[in-house]
Amino acid sequence: MFQHHRLEQTEDGYNVILYLEPNQTEFAKELGSKDDPALETDLKKGAIHYLRTKVPNLRVNVVKVMLGSMIIASIPLTQGMFANPVEASSITKVESQNLTYTIESGDTLFSIAQKYDIDVDDIKAANNLPGNTIKAGQSLTIPTAPYTVKAGDTLYRIARDHQTNVDVIMKANLLHEPTIFAGQTLLIPTSIQKEEEAAPGPVLVDTSHTVEAGETLYGIANQYGISVDQLKHTNGLSTNTIVIGQTLAIPKAQDTNSPAQPAQTVNYTVQAGDSLSLIAKKFGTTVDQIKQANGLSSDFIRVGQELSIPDPETQVKQPVLTDEELDTYTVKSGDTLIGIASFHNTTVDAIKEANGLTSDTIRAGQILTIPDNAPVTESDTQHTQTEADQAANRPAIYTVQSGDSLSSIGNRFGLSVSELMSMNHLTNDTLYIGQTLRLDETAATTQNRISYQTHTVEAGDNIWALSKEYGIPQAELLRANNLTTQSALSIGQELRIPVHEIAVQPTVSEKHGEFLDWWTEAQYVFPIDSTAKVTDFATGKSFYVTRTIGANHADVEPATANDTAIIKEVWGGSFSWEERAVLVEVNGHKIAGSMTSMPHDIQYIKDNHFNGHTDIHFKNSTRHKDGQINPRHQEQIQIAAGLIQS
Known part of the structure; x- marks a missing residue:
């Protein structure tokens, strides 16, 4: 009945979140639509049986039952999990928000999964799909996890903590502006952890551990002197996937004198610009070994994907305690080993040796052991000299190339990721080929x-x-x-x-436009009642339009009948819904946009031979009818900005 579970620690025990198997959809619908004591009893029996099998030694107060992202019911266990299910406290049925997506013509499961930054298999599991066939008009459930915004939260911080990006969260919650408030509930698209039956057995629980950013099962197991298998068995896990905020029950070590069983693989999260060949080289293994260890049939990988690296020699080793006094440090976004070493008055080599690191690569949230009073070595002097050389030779503007990431660009020019994001007003780490980045503060003086x-x-x-x-x-x-x-x-x-x-932004070249966000930039540059010169990117023909209305994007009308004639010519002699890349020149800016030419709805300008208005979209603008981003418009905008080729 249940696929897997998650633990939430309370002051006097645990709440357990149980996830129904995808094939239990009809059961969930019946439970929510009718008052049927038999269905409620079946749910209670199933839940208590699962608890007795998976977590027999935990004090459980409440069981929350979910189907995908939907909360189906809440079961308080006032008499404990060994109470008679028929006499257990009544369940509370819960109505929950759910994220659905209506398939459009041209959509594929892969493109939808990319849109929400999740796996195709997650969508198939949430919708009980046997294959990859979908059809236009079909509604899909997108797996999500609810998150309640806390004071001080930002979308960037929430996206970082949930290993996704700001755009995905905004799309999932129909946010037009990156503004949130404390107490607001957000739906976070998330992967479904698939669970297999684990062998039951009594487990003595010693304590609990709340997962933090950058942690792995291997690291947590080492921290408590237990094996990964023990940790997985105690918590009913069949994979090494854990999520930030997840509470893990820590079993008592069976033999405190014997070392923890080392994991057979090391986990690695794919970064922007990675390839299997690059990862294999980094860990001293082969592409075939990585593919075999992860069941990959091709060389395709995606950013954020977790891979198991099968070379045991490259695993992070348990630090060896010597007479040195040891400290720990949690890596922050933008940190480098040389910066951490300098701050703690130690050396890069000492940190790498204490943490079993084979390269200078570190990640935000990673916990490092810091040895004190290590002598400065020649290699550390070289690190410092290298950073000074990088700063001296740093250009003011850099154009993103294939394979680049913020981390690789920062390492190349001696900048942290946070510095790059701040100078370029970035809310996530997504880059586009041809995108221009400021590398010098003096080039970033003209800010919005x-x-x-x-x-x-x-x-x-x-x-x-x-x-x-x-x-x-x-x-x-x-x-x-x-x-x-x-x-x-x-x-x-x-x-x-x-x-x-709104500051004028650098462009890929003179023939391209500024890649301005509609909600925070473009709508202020091109306000209602202003007239702009529009140039078709492909033909170079220009005409003038006036923005007359529109909040989600710019609703425009040709300024004169002559402009209407040019528009009709550009679109092949007739008005059309075809999206075309355009450059919009207005108020000192030349902005990348996408335009259609079909007259519709209200007309404000008379005698222009255009019966209605048409649309110009900009980065992240949305449709009026459903508040969703039109991917075809966004593709044309990127062409006009020079970020992709037509």
Whole structure:
């Protein structure tokens, strides 16, 4: 009945989250749609049997039952897991949000999995699909985990902690702006951990451990002097996959005098720019060995994928304690070994030796053992000299090449990942071939800024007219003044007006446009009632349009009948929904965009021979009908920005 489980530690025991098998969909639907004591009893019996088999020695207070990302029921165990299921406390059925995706023409399981940064197998398991065949209009459940936003959280931090990216979370929760608030519930697309039956047996639990960023089962097992197999058996795990925040029960070591059983593989998370050949070289093994160890039928890997590396000599070794006093340090984003060594007054070689490292590669969240008072070696002097040389030879602007990552670029030019992200206003580590990055603070002096001015309400003023006058969205003006669309303005009232200064961004070349985000940049550069020169990227033909309306993207109309004629010519003699890459020149910017030419809906400009308006999309803009990003528009925008080839 149940596929796997997860533990949540409480003050006086544990809550257990049980995940139903995908084939239990009908059971879950019946449970939620009718009051059937027999169904409730079956669920209680199944849950208690699972607990007795998998975690017999844990004090369990509440069982939460889930199907994929949906919370189905909550079962309080007031009498413990050995109570009669029929007499156990009544279950509470829970209605839960769920993320669904409606398949569009041209979609594949692979493209949908990429959109939400999860595996194809996860989607198939969540929807009980036997194969890869899908059809337009079909609804799919996207596996998610609910997360409640805490004070101080940012989307970047949440994405980092859940090993995904900001764009994926925004798409999954229909967020148009990267603004969140404490107490908000977000759905985080996540992989499903597949569970096989483990051999039952009594396990004496010693303590519990909450998984932190960068930890692995191997490291946790070593920390408590137990084997990985013991840890997996105690927690009912069949794979080495663990997630941040997961609570693991730690069994008592069977023999404190014998060392923990070493793992047969070392885990490695694929980074941007990696290939199987590069990873094999890094760990001194072969591509075939890695493919065999991970059941891979091709050389294709994806960023974030976890691989088992089958060479035991490259495993992280348990640090050997000597007479030196040892300390620990948790690696932060942007850290380097030379920086950590300098801060702790030790050497790179000493840190590598204490942690069994074979290269200078470290990752955020990794815990390093720091030996004190190690002598400075020639190699550390070379590290310092190398960083100084990198800074002296660093260009102001760098164009991203195939295989580049923020980490590799930072290492090449002596910068940390956090410095690169800050200088380039990046919210995640996704890069595009041809993208330009600032490598010098002096090149980053023209940053986007926001300031505020005051408007005193006069007779005839209204929110819509003021938002157009000041070139900001109506919703933003309302939010800045704690107003709603129903609020009345009074003469003499002072309104706070946001003023956005959007810096001109570097481009791939003179013929390409700035890759500006719609929500934070482009909509302020191209406000309602402004006129822009639009150039078709493929033909070079230009015309003028005026933005007349539109919040999710720019709704535009040809400025004159002559502009309409040029538009019709560009699209092959007739109006069309075909998306074309365009360059939009307005207010000192040349922005990469994507445009259609089909007239529809409201028309504001008369006598232009265009019966309605049409659409121009920019980076991350969305459709009006469903708030979703149109991938075909985004592809054309990247062509106009020079990030991909047409």
